[in-house]
Every structure is written in structure tokens, then in C-alpha cells.
Amino acid sequence: MSELSTATATPVPTLKFYLREGLLHAGERTSPNQAQYDESHINRVRLVRALIDVGGLPVARAAEVVSAMQRDDLPVHSVLGIAQRAVTERLAPSSAPEEESPSGTGRRLIDELCARRGWRVHRENPGLAMAARVLDAYVALGQDALLEALDAYADAAELVARADLAAVAAAGERSRGDRTEMVDVVIVGTVLGDALAAGLRRAAQEHASLERFPAPDLDHDRQDTPC
Amino acid sequence: MSELSTATATPVPTLKFYLREGLLHAGERTSPNQAQYDESHINRVRLVRALIDVGGLPVARAAEVVSAMQRDDLPVHSVLGIAQRAVTERLAPSSAPEEESPSGTGRRLIDELCARRGWRVHRENPGLAMAARVLDAYVALGQDALLEALDAYADAAELVARADLAAVAAAGERSRGDRTEMVDVVIVGTVLGDALAAGLRRAAQEHASLERFPAPDLDHDRQDTPC
């Protein structure tokens, strides 16, 4: 186990904790108090740490995700749904089980958006509720200007979704349709993709901000080295 | 105060807590133990709750954000930076103060991306580090297919960033350049925009997934009503 610990830069107590929580499958027993861990455990720990540290998933969600990955009976499509739910509930710990929006305006805008773009999406898709909440907040805060950005956001979402699916397809081709490979891409892409998109958004925002309001010379304390 | 509480659907003890934490400015005193709260307090509470509940900011970050909003000396551009830092540190609670990536591959890819697209961005932009972490994770997990999606993500980021800045400009025009109006848009757009983008991404993913792998009839337990 200490090998596994050094290989993954994870303290032993944490590994034990992950074992308890079902994030990590048990090693192969060689005696009542000894077990052998292999490559699969290393990869699993790396995946789990990426989901938690980089993707920001709570441990319990990560456990759901990995257990879904292991179930061979689930179609890839369903695994996507589980990953989506996991990563969505990180950002929006919805209070009520079945939350009713105060006005429903956000939800209406989202439904109209889907219709406008011909998106075929289940009504229960967690992203729809999430987006609707944001729009409700925009309305409540009187941010009409931001509401007008909705279609641009949808364009962007289509762009990344197509890229995501292309990545899944590419992995599928490379592995000749191996399910676990494709599921891996779906999980990692769904969970970490949010963070990637958010990070790039910050960079693009700064770039766009400098282009539009060219007055960057106020922060003299930091290097003006452009990236 | 109970008025404020009912107007914002927030328990009184929570309002007191927000006052303590500097999220809410004190009311105008009418006597040693009485204060008058006005519209600005209602708006502030709504904003704070949106940042925390919808945007997922920790209370401490939200406090930084609102204090930056109130400082009239800061240019709008710097407020954007503060908002970016606040929302980034939510998703990536970076352990070390100055974190060095294990390999630096992710950072190199990001720098190349910026150069390729001509993005002028400070090296310290929190989004760059965030994106670099994700790419490092992709590399560590052997997800080359996802690395190839990077440019599509950058395209999408440009799209939303342009829309964000357009919203700021629109608000600026409507208010004839009123600083607080523009700052409001920047804060709300930066913090909640992530959630909106993430939500729409889920919907677009499901749509794209159904288009590419048309086998949706396995989840009989849920309504197949398309949105």
C-alpha cells in the first residue's frame, strides 16, 4: 500500500479512506492483512484525484461516478448522464429534491432556446435546471444585458459538445469500440471539461477586455508580460 | 431587519452572519439598537445569495467581491480580475501558494494556445493555471483525444468572452457609462456565467450524444419528452 501511496503522491490514510468510501477497489489478498495493488489501482487513484482536485467533485459524487464506470451493463449514454449529474450537483447543491423556481422565467427561456435550436434533450437533464437557475438570477438582479448573451453561450456550448463527442468517437475508433475507453473519455471530459472551459473563458475575457477597454497600465505591480 | 428577511427569503440569523462577514453593509442607525435597511440592502442580499447559491462562491470570496465592487477607485478591469480570482479559487482550491505543475506540459500547451490565437493575457491570469491543470490531468490520465478538443474549447471561450464584453458595453451605454452598473454586469456575468455555460454544455452534450449514438430507448423509466 505504501507503494501505491508513493506512486500516486497520496497519503496512506487517504487511500484507506478512499477504500472505505468505495472510490478504490480492494487489492488482491495475499493474506488476512496484506493485499496486492496493481496498475489498475494506480490509475484509479489518479482518476479519482483528478475528479476531486481538478474537477472539484465531492467524494460521494466521485464514488457514484466510478461505480457507474464499472457497471458493464450501463450504456455509455447513461454513464454520461451520471457524470453530468455528479458534476452539476457540485456547482448547484439544489436544496429541495424537486425544486420549483420562483418565477419559471428562466426555465421558459431555456425551453424556448432548446426549441429554437432544435436540441433534443430530456427535460430532466440537470444542465437545463442549472441554466434556468442562472437565468432566474439574471432576471432577479435585473441583468438584462446578460440575458442577451444567452444565444452566444448556446453557440459555445454546441461547439464544445461537438468536440467532446468527437473525442469520444476518436477514442472509440482507436480502441475499436472498447467500452471502458469510451467511458473514460466521457467521464474525464465531462467532469474536467467544465474546468477547462472556465479557465479558457477567463483568459479570453481578459484578452477581450483589453481589446475593448485599452487601459491596462494601472497594475504596475505585476509584470505586463503577455502570455 | 425582519422586513429585509422576508423580502429576501433569508433567515434573520443569516443576515446577521452576512453583516458580520462584511457581505452586507450596515443599515442606517436610528437608535443604538435599531437600524433602517433600504433597497440597496435588498439588492445586496439578492446579489450575495446569487453569488453563493447559484455561482457557488464561498462566503469569503463573495466578501472580497462585494468589497471590490464598492471601491470606486478600482478600474472595471481590476474588478474583473478579482471576480475571476474568486470564482476560480472555488473550482480549484490550489494547495500550495505558488504551485508548480508536475510536468509543465499543460502550461506549455496553454502558452502555445495563447500565442497561436494572439491572446494578450497576463501570465498570472487564474484561468491559465486552471486550464493548465486540466491539461496536465488529461496527460496524466492518457486522454489524448480530449487534448485535441482544446482548440474547440478556445473557440467557445472567445465566443462567450465576446458576448460577456458586449453585455458590459451594452450596460455601459444604457447607463451612460455608470461605473456601478458596469461592475455589476462584470461580477454577475463572470461568476454566474460559468454556471450558465456549464448547464448549456450538458444540454448540448446530450443533444449531440443522441445525434451521434442514436439509442436512447433504454431509459424507459423516464419520460422521453424532448425539451
Next chain:
DNA sequence: CTCATGTGGATAGCGTAACTATCGATAGTG
């Protein structure tokens, strides 16, 4: 005038999440 109710201010407590520390009974290792 009085007294229940509400207020602001301070301090302490609670519940969850994610670890972290310790313990006891072994089990390989030099």
C-alpha cells in the same frame, strides 16, 4: 405604564465534508 416582541451585538454550537490519527492484531523482513 407595562410588557411582549423585536433588535443589534457577541459568543457559542451544530452538521457536513474530507481527511487524519491512533489502536490492536497480525504478518512479512532482515
Next chain:
DNA sequence: CACTATCGATAGTTACGCTATCCACATGAG
């Protein structure tokens, strides 16, 4: 055979976001 490591269990720790309680006082209905 001493010594470190392991497994499993239980308990403790830290951080966060509230929530509860207490107090002295201030209104305002009766």
C-alpha cells in the same frame, strides 16, 4: 526475533456555513 508495515475500525480534526442563545435595550399595543 525485533521491527516495520498492513488491515480494519473508531475516533479526532479542521474548515465552512450557518444557527442558537444570551443580553441589554427600544418600541408599540393595550
